Amino acid sequence: MKRFNVVVLGIFFYVSCAKDDTSRVDNPFIPSVNFTHTINLDLPQYNSLKFPNNSFVETIDGVGVKGVIIYNVDNTLYSAFELSDPNITPSSCSALLVEGIEASSNCDNANVYEIVSGKQLEGEGGYPLVRYAIRRDGNSLTITN
Numbered sequence: 001m002k003r004f005n006v007v008v009l010g011i012f013f014y015v016s017c018a019k020d021d022t023s024r025v026d027n028p029f030i031p032s033v034n035f036t037h038t039i040n041l042d043l044p045q046y047n048s049l050k051f052p053n054n055s056f057v058e059t060i061d062g063v064g065v066k067g068v069i070i071y072n073v074d075n076t077l078y079s080a081f082e083l084s085d086p087n088i089t090p091s092s093c094s095a096l097l098v099e100g101i102e103a104s105s106n107c108d109n110a111n112v113y114e115i116v117s118g119k120q121l122e123g124e125g126g127y128p129l130v131r132y133a134i135r136r137d138g139n140s141l142t143i144t145n
Contacts, residue, residue, distance in 0.1 A: 029089050030065055030082055030130050032145075037063045039070070039141040049078075049141070055115060057083060057098055058143075066095040068132060068143055069103060071115045080134035080143045081118050085111055087125025103129070 037058065039046050048054040052074050059067035067083035085094045085105045096103035098115060105111040111123030118129035133144045 027086055027127050027130060029127070030084055030086055031090070033062075033065055034145055035063055036142065036144045037068070039143070041139040041141065048072075050075075053101075055098055055101075059083070059095075063143070064132070064145075065090050069096070069098055069115050069129075070134065070141065070143070071101070073116060076136065078134045078136060078141060079116055079118070080132040081113075081115060082130035082132065084130070085109075086113075086127040086130055087111055087120070087123065 037060070039049070039058070041050055046056060049056050049070060049072050052072050055069060055071045057067055057069055064082050065084045069081045069083055071079045073079060083095050084090050085096055085107065088094050088105070088107055088109070088111075091107070093105075093107040095106060096113065097106055101115050102121065103113045103115050105123065109123055111125065112121045113119065113129050114121055115129070118131055120126060120128055135142050
């Protein structure tokens with residue numbers, strides 16, 4: 001019985017540690033970029049991120065492909081997504097327009113996404129927004145891919 005418990009426990013740890021990043025791996029439109037970006041919430045430009053249900057779009061070179069959408073869910077939970085429309089190849093119009101909790105395409109399509117979960121609400125293609133890891137530590141947010 002002990003051996004069975006050890007095997008079950010080992011399988012549990014293996015599964016819980018497996019990387020679940022299928023939107024990143026399976027999306028043929030968004031190139032993979034590696035970056036780490038830290039935001040100091042004490043700086044005035046990030047003031048909106050101090051309050052739940054607010055977002056900020058970071059468009060610094062080297063942070064994402066076209067930039068990153070950051071959304072404050074409840075001051076402890078944040079979401080971070082690629083600013084590029086995940087259902088088209090990056091181009092001059094592929095950066096999404098963020099209004100409220102929705103991000104819509106600037107290209108000639110009807111793609112609309114929800115920036116809390118990344119789910120596609122309207123349009124064609126079916127890929128969700130590309131999610132980035134985000135962590136709050138004190139008054140700093142660190143976004144990585």
